[in-house]
Each structure stands twice: as C-alpha cells, then as structure tokens.
Ligand SMILES: CSC[C@H]1O[C@@H](n2cnc3c(O)ncnc32)[C@H](O)[C@@H]1O
C-alpha cells in the first residue's frame with residue numbers, strides 16, 4: 001500500500017548538500033505539508049508514495065533553494081543610481097541622500113517586491129534583509145511566499161522609519177511580535193556597522209539578542225579605511241570592540257570581513273561567529289578581499305550574499321557563487337580553493353546555519369521545509385554534464401532556473417512567476433525610476 005503525498009519531484013540529479021559531495025542520479029523528493037518527507041531512488045519512490053502531483057525534471061538538477069545571506073532588498077530601486085565609487089563616497093554623497101528623500105513604506109514595498117521577483121527567478125528561496133520598514137518587507141515576503149529573515153535595524157541617525165536608536169529597537173521588536181508566528185519569517189538584530197552604532201546601542205541590543213536567542217547581522221571590517229579610522233579615533237579595531245561588547249559569539253553574522261589578521265581569524269573561529277561573504281559588492285566598491293579559503297580552513301561557517309542591487313548590481317546567487325569560487329582561487333593563489341561543492345554549501349546550508357535555521361532549511365533532508373530549486377542543464381552552455389555541481393557553479397546562468405518551491409509552494413514554474421504580476425511590477429519600478437531621475441536632476445541643478 002503506497003502513502004499519498006502532496007508532491008513528488010523527480011530530477012535527473014539531486015544534490016542534497018548534506019551529506020557533502022553527494023550527487024544522486026534519478027532520485028525523487030516526496031513532499032507533504034510543505035516539508036520533505038523522503039529523498040529516495042525514483043523506482044522506490046513510486047512503490048512507496050503516490051503523489052497528488054508529480055513533476056518530472058529529467059534534464060534538471062535539484063538543489064536546496066539558495067539562501068541570499070545579505071540583502072538590502074528595497075535598494076533594487078537604486079540599481080545603477082550611483083556606480084563606480086568607493087563605499088563611503090557612494091553612501092555619504094549618493095545613497096544616504098537618496099534614501100533620506102525617498103525611503104518610505106511604498107518605496108520599500110515596491111523595491112523589495114522587485115527584488116523578491118528577481119531572487120525567485122534566480123533560485124533564491126530565503127533572504128536575510130537589512131533595511132528600513134522591515135514590517136513592509138515582512139508583509140510582502142509573506143504575501144509572495146518567499147522565506148525571509150528580517151533585520152531589526154539600528155543606526156545612530158534618524159530616518160523615516162525611526163528617530164533614534166531606542167525607537168529603532170522598539171519598532172523592530174514590535175515587528176517581530178506582529179509576525180513571529182509566520183513560518184516563512186524569522187528575525188535578527190541588524191546594527192548597521194561599527195562606525196554608525198554606538199557602544200550604548202550595541203550593549204542594549206546585545207541584551208535583547210541574548211534574551212531572545214536572536215542572531216545579530218552587521219557590516220564588519222568592510223574596508224581598510226573603516227578599520228584604520230577606528231584605530232585612529234577609538235584606539236581599537238572594530239572586531240575587538242565587538243568582542244569587548246560581548247557580540248563576538250555564535251549569533252554574530254559578520255558581513256564582508258575583508259580586513260582580518262591571523263589572530264582575528266582565530267578569534268572568529270573560536271567564538272563560532274559566521275561570515276557572510278559578498279564578493280561582487282566588495283569588488284564593485286573596491287572594498288577589499290575576504291580571505292574565504294583561510295576562514296574555511298579555520299572552520300568558520302561561511303554564507304554567501306549579494307548585498308543590495310545598488311552595489312552589485314544584481315541579486316543573482318548563481319553568478320555570486322561563480323564569482324566567489326573564482327575570487328577565492330585568485331586570493332589564495334590556489335586553484336583548489338573553494339571548490340564548486342563548497343561554494344554551493346555556502347550558498348545554501350552555510351546561510352541557513354548563520355541564520356540559526358540549519359534544522360529547517362539549507363539541505364534536502366527529510367523533515368526540512370521543501371525549499372527547492374531546479375536548474376535545467378539541457379542548454380548548450382551546460383552540456384555535456386560530467387558533474388552537475390561544476391556546471392551550476394562554473395557554467396550555468398540564472399536563466400536556467402526553471403522551478404522554485406518554498407515550503408512546497410511552487411513560486412516559479414517552467415520559468416514563469418506564479419504569484420507575481422511581472423508586468424505590473426516592472427511598471428511600478430519604472431515609475432520610481434522616473435521620480436528618482438527627476439529629483440536627481442533637480443539636486444544636480446541645486447549643486448551647480
Ligand atoms: C540600516 S538599513 C541598511 C543601510 O545600509 C546601507 N548599505 C547598503 N549597502 C551597504 C554596504 O555595503 N555597506 C554599508 N552600508 C550599506 C543602506 O544604504 C542602508 O542605509
């Protein structure tokens with residue numbers, strides 16, 4: 001007697017990510033109530049289970065959905081607004097003035113939904129966001145069916161979202177209270193960076209993070225200038241300051257980390273913090289190189305993120321994996337550094353672990369949520385297939401992502417978004433472009 005399940009997905013290759021290095025040919029995933037019930041050979045699956053629906057993908061590989069571990073989703077509306085600049089000029093002279101002018105609930109809703117559509121198309125099933133109005137991002141993610149980790153942000157300057165650090169914290173906690181029962185949503189604290197958050201705010205936030213057992217998501221050691229300024233002005237490196245304040249622990253998700261001494265790598269490893277690597281943003285802003293091969297060798301949990309679309313300028317996790325792998329080899333002067341299977345692990349289970357969700361997502365294992373991505377390997381660009389993981393990381397493009405499921409719900413079917421009106425979304429985005437361009441012109445005239 002076979003058991004009825006909601007969905008059976010057959011794929012030419014399934015890469016569960018855990019155990020590491022395993023590639024299963026002609027296997028099948030059985031899904032019930034949004035979760036993975038079993039992963040087993042195709043013939044066995046049809047003896048054991050009867051699917052309400054069966055999806056056959058003989059030319060595809062199936063992987064865990066990608067976890068984009070560092071985003072500012074709404075910044076997709078600032079894609080191409082200011083390019084070819086170093087971090088602090090980009091932020092101080094362009095991005096922060098534009099955010100001061102335009103960021104509000106509608107900007108965040110439209111920008112985040114544009115980002116979510118792009119991420120689903122590219123195989124991302126979960127993103128870890130740091131931005132103003134996390135309540136709006138939460139509502140959109142939940143409505144569109146995408147998994148999200150929302151940052152309860154803290155920054156010392158006022159914005160349309162909050163007037164001061166105390167209000168950032170109280171509003172963030174209120175958002176968490178409102179949405180915490182939604183199985184697609186989780187929450188972390190998100191102090192922006194060492195140079196924009198005071199000791200006092202970090203201490204308060206750490207108290208809440210300990211109490212709620214919540215992760216802490218922060219830009220850390222992004223550039224050499226950040227570290228040099230802190231040494232000159234405070235007599236202390238930012239990472240040492242975080243350690244002094246009790247924040248260097250397994251809850252910390254440190255983004256960028258391009259400036260690290262051997263001793264600091266040891267401290268991060270010993271304290272169990274995760275590093276969120278954003279290679280394309282680091283390259284574009286010329287911020288520096290994160291020593292991922294050394295971090296990996298030290299046993300540090302690594303995750304992968306795109307950063308916002310204004311500094312990348314896309315939200316393409318397949319492209320990001322390829323850049324991460326290539327760059328790691330160049331930085332380590334070692335072609336064996338960060339092999340394809342390792343970078344896929346970073347883009348899936350590494351992100352899940354950083355977010356404290358390693359028992360829920362990040363690999364294709366019974367009991368986890370059915371967050372899955374199918375990539376069509378039949379196009380010329382990925383033929384012949386000796387090793388599907390090599391094809392994914394070194395040759396495939398995001399256009400080859402055909403299907404995406406989050407908690408068993410199909411958000412992308414044969415390359416089409418099922419829950420998003422793409423034309424309407426494009427029109428909303430164009431309208432924001434017109435508004436920003438007009439204001440940009442007026443601002444430039446005032447400056448002249
Ligand atoms: C407090 S909301 C997030 C804040 O971060 C800004 N931001 C975007 N990208 C970066 C980056 O690479 N380093 C530092 N800050 C960044 C974004 O514009 C928001 O103001």
Ligand SMILES: [Zn+2]
Nearest residue numbers: 072219307308
């Ligand atoms: Zn960032």
